[in-house]
Amino acid sequence: MSLPAPSDRAFVPFVSVANMMALIHHVGLEQMIVEMAAYIEADFKRWPLFDKTPRVASHSTEGVIELMPTSDGDHYAFKYVNGHPRNTRDGLQTVTAFGLLADVATGYPMLLSEMTMLTAIRTAATSGLVGRHLAPKGARVMAMIGNGAQSEFQCLAFKALCGIDTVRLYDTDPKATAKAIGNLHGSGLTLIPCSNPQEACEGAQIITTCTADKQFATILTDNMIGAGVHINAIGGDCPGKTELHRDILMRSDIFVEFPPQTRIEGEIQQLGDDHPVTEVWQVMCGEAPGRRDAAQITLFDSVGFAVEDFSALRYVRDRLHGTALFDQLDMLADPDDPRDLFGMLHRATPS
Ligand SMILES: NC(=O)c1ccc[n+]([C@@H]2O[C@H](COP(=O)([O-])OP(=O)(O)OC[C@H]3O[C@@H](n4cnc5c(N)ncnc54)[C@H](O)[C@@H]3O)[C@@H](O)[C@H]2O)c1
Numbered sequence: 001m002s003l004p005a006p007s008d009r010a011f012v013p014f015v016s017v018a019n020m021m022a023l024i025h026h027v028g029l030e031q032m033i034v035e036m037a038a039y040i041e042a043d044f045k046r047w048p049l050f051d052k053t054p055r056v057a058s059h060s061t062e063g064v065i066e067l068m069p070t071s072d073g074d075h076y077a078f079k080y081v082n083g084h085p086r087n088t089r090d091g092l093q094t095v096t097a098f099g100l101l102a103d104v105a106t107g108y109p110m111l112l113s114e115m116t117m118l119t120a121i122r123t124a125a126t127s128g129l130v131g132r133h134l135a136p137k138g139a140r141v142m143a144m145i146g147n148g149a150q151s152e153f154q155c156l157a158f159k160a161l162c163g164i165d166t167v168r169l170y171d172t173d174p175k176a177t178a179k180a181i182g183n184l185h186g187s188g189l190t191l192i193p194c195s196n197p198q199e200a201c202e203g204a205q206i207i208t209t210c211t212a213d214k215q216f217a218t219i220l221t222d223n224m225i226g227a228g229v230h231i232n233a234i235g236g237d238c239p240g241k242t243e244l245h246r247d248i249l250m251r252s253d254i255f256v257e258f259p260p261q262t263r264i265e266g267e268i269q270q271l272g273d274d275h276p277v278t279e280v281w282q283v284m285c286g287e288a289p290g291r292r293d294a295a296q297i298t299l300f301d302s303v304g305f306a307v308e309d310f311s312a313l314r315y316v317r318d319r320l321h322g323t324a325l326f327d328q329l330d331m332l333a334d335p336d337d338p339r340d341l342f343g344m345l346h347r348a349t350p351s
Pocket residue numbers: 083085088094095119123145146147148149150151170171172173176210211212213217219233234235236237302303304305
């Protein structure tokens with residue numbers, strides 16, 4: 001049986017992991033982080049017009065699977081993402097993701113993409129962008145606690161967006177620290193392995209926590225946090241999963257993405273529902289102050305929000321222009337007569 005070839009409308013550009021890696025190398029990782037941060041900032045500056053909802057989470061004893069949808073009225077995006085802290089013991093990643101960008105006017109998908117690489121880059125771009133607004137001026141040294149899959153991306157984002165030149169690394173597993181130092185060799189960063197979190201925080205103006213544990217953990221205690229630091233807390237992003245001692249939260253000015261989601265998932269789940277927080281989009285729009293003085297402790301209680309993934313997909317769609325770094329997936333049934341889906345199936349009957 002010979003079937004008519006699908007029309008152009010049937011195809012959706014698909015970015016595989018191999019093509020995503022090729023695109024990252026084509027642009028350059030640090031350049032991509034900087035460019036993606038600009039897309040995220042542009043979208044945060046038009047925050048009120050996005051559809052926003054806390055992500056839809058399906059929890060299990062091993063981890064969580066989440067759907068993250070949003071729309072700006074012209075485009076719609078969602079990401080599928082998991083978080084399974086014990087996966088690495090079986091050779092699997094803690095976080096994997098893919099996502100889709102669609103045209104609101106027709107509902108037709110416009111781009112399907114791997115988002116495991118992309119999530120690491122968008123998370124790093126968001127952290128660095130927020131750091132640029134909140135970290136002390138002239139910050140040069142960052143503590144990087146948790147040296148897993150996200151960590152190198154975080155280090156390069158703070159180098160590219162905030163100008164750090166030194167990272168003090170700590171992980172409960174020294175092999176993870178050795179891996180990160182090996183990967184960052186030649187990046188221009190001075191890399192210092194540390195034997196405990198306290199040592200990692202010494203002399204750091206920025207502290208990033210990026211550990212994975214499905215429980216309330218205390219990665220940082222109050223005594224480690226000096227006046228004036230910026231804390232970029234990435235790893236606490238699920239109910240019952242936090243990284244910071246509550247006393248640190250009480251001394252910090254707390255900045256969040258979307259309060260209804262962060263109050264469920266972030267460090268602030270340890271606090272009352274009315275504890276004051278500032279939304280980072282307000283700082284970017286100049287509607288709320290960021291860092292006010294040199295002694296203030298600022299905390300970005302990051303959980304990752306759908307608008308960041310929307311921005312990342314929008315960026316990839318734009319960046320694909322003029323490249324061949326995608327495949328055309330025959331993903332949408334496209335009958336000649338749009339109401340004759342059955343006829344399309346019928347004509348495809350094997351003879
Ligand atoms: N906020 C966001 O937008 C965002 C985005 C992506 C991932 N995350 C979260 O970031 C965390 C890290 O993700 P990943 O992909 O790098 O995970 P990963 O499993 O690859 O790495 C986590 C690292 O943390 C280390 N670790 C665990 N407990 C520790 C402790 N007490 N002290 C120091 N190190 C410790 C582990 O040994 C491991 O090397 C996860 O919890 C993930 O859910 C958040």
